Amino acid sequence: MGVKFENVTKMYPGARPAVNDLSLEVQSGELMVLIGPSGCGKTTTLRMINRLEEPTGGTISIDGRDIESYDPIQLRRGIGYAIQQTGLLPHMTVEQNIELVPKLLKWDEKRRHERTRELLEMVAMDYGTFAHRYPRQLSGGQQQRVGVLRALATDPPVILMDEPFGALDPLSREVLQTELKRLQAKLQKTIVFVTHDIDEAMRLGDRIAILRDGQLLQVGTPDELIRTPQDDFIAKFIGRFLVLSKAPVDSVQQFMQTVAVRIQRELPQGGRIVQIADVPLWFWIDDEGVLQGVAGEVPEGADQWNSVNWTNGDAVCVRETDSPDEVFGRLADEEAEALPVVDEGHRLVGIVTRRSAIRTLSGALRRVEA
Amino acid sequence: MSWLADFWSTYGSQILPALGQHLILVGVALASGIIVAVPLGIILTRFPRWSSPIIAVVSIIQTIPSLVFFALLIPIIGIGLQPALLVLFLYSLLPILRNTYIGVRSVDPTLLDASRGQGMTSWEILYMVELPLSAPIIVAGIRLAAIYLVSWATIAALIGAGGLGDLIFSGIDSENTNLLLAGAIPTAFLALIIGFVFGQVRRLVTPRGLRAEVVTKRDLRTEVVVG
């Protein structure tokens, strides 16, 4: 179910085109990121796919069929739509929000119920705890997850996402990005994803399309863009990724690991316990992402987290602005296998491990010698 | 206490029919007001440019004192129950119309966008999103209209529509304190009870997900609803 733009234009009366002669093909099963500076037309482009905006010129087709040939309502029910503000209906529970379109499509209750359970499980949210809560009782990250689940409710082949993680704290954003990648690997949906965050684009995109002033500048895989940026603007846009691949180790972020962030447990009183990269360390963070404590062991029962000996996060953490030298030193001296990395707001952004440090250093050595 | 029993035996036979008549006046006017003003309010939200002039016109009607309005219309529509109902109906429009318009307009636009994006039709959005979320404000408008109708209906007695106003005016005329009270007290109580009942209705229609917010909002008085 690929999405194809052919010479698509969107004009508003009395202004320059929001989207100008755009031709782009999104392959079936790929996650295509649309990125560019403010006003570049990425959101308008996205919204033309489900006809929330109608193109003034050109054709958009899904799986070879012109979207104009569909009834807009039916079209939208077959496409998932997730936005930054979530748009979760505040007067409906999580379950009611998720099963909204299935209900409109007249699925029977049993099927809707099963689907909701299935979806909540996919993102480690316990049905019993969350299904009957209202959106205002959820944290930002939880709300966004529900927003994404809602988009997936009818198992649509195409999903549109408009800066869905933009309003979250750094760690929640990491967590959700990881989850999205995991879901995508499993479900193989065609996803068109709008963002203004180049880090996010690089992490998530199978391919990235860079737009500016309504026009497509370049489209390619993250690697392609780094190796062969078409012009100065794009080179500057990609910025630190270029720098990173060439310079020796000068930033903690280069060997900080953020992969495989797993949520061990969502705490009913707020906050959660996470684990990163399968390292045997568990971190307790609150709803803002601020690190509260570190523990080296899992308690006996799943609910015994309160009894665990939490080490104060301040004592053992490393700041992302610390110099790599300092961090290497601490990794060498201290007992711990890994150290948590926090930003200036004391929010957890990743971990550094001895292994990742060594690997990065040897890579840097090789580059310096070359 | 025996005073109460005496009172009731003397005036009870007058109070009940007057109360019944009063309820008819209020009830019919309110019902027809709701039937016209709520859909009209919803329609106005689809055509916001028409809203200012229309609401302005209805406001002007509202500004005119009720006695004056009755007086002005007598030459045209005469006296009796039906003309009274017409006037009461017209008066009930503004609070309901205005609140419906404001309530529906105040629904967060991103909710509407997300709902459209998921494939809800305009009708589905109206029934499942806009109306549930604006119900508290709409009911607040209906409540106001109902309370004021009790008041306006007392004046309607002057043009032969009956109701508790009859007792009050007769009481004043004949300097009969008891008769006057027989009219005034039920009228006051009726208004208070109706106010309370609709207040409860408002609480009932407030969606559970929103309870915390709505209760703390107060209604600013920026529009005149005249006695």
Added chain:
Amino acid sequence: MNLSDVGLLTLEHLELVIVGTFFGGLAGFLLAIWVRRRPRWAASFLGLAEVIQTIPGIALLAFLLLALGLGNPPVYVALALYAILPVLSNTYEGLQGVDPVYLAIGKGMGMTPGQIFRQIELPIAFPVILAGLRVALVTSIGIATIGVFVGGGGLGVLIFRGLQTIDIQTMLAGAIPAALLAIVLEVGLSLLERRLARATASK
């Protein structure tokens, strides 16, 4: 009945309205200032004022008639009582609605609480307070027309006389000026409010 009669009655009507609304409005205003730091008192007074407001005009006039006798006194008191809620409610909400940023600025500049109140809070809340006063005034015009039934004066006299004697001309002679008074006050004060709101916003 001639023009000067109408004129006199109009003046009497205005006098009733202005005096009654003034006292009621003043009471509402002072009450609001007194309770603005005491939300529970505020809630009680607002509740009480709402109850008074809910009582239909003719009923309240009837009760006051029993207490004060025929004539203008019950009308004055009724008008004052009805003026309390709009002014109280709007003054209270208006003051609460002043952005705390401005208060912080005032404090930072070294202003006393009294100065902050007079020079920051009141001017900002003024359009809203004025709206409350407007509602009170226009409502009063209406209540005052009913004053005739408890022996009061004003344009209601003409209306009622016209109704009783089925003399349309007399009736209109009372009704039209009353309607005009209401409309002119409503529109005029609304425009004033709008102009003031714009002025304070741009500050």
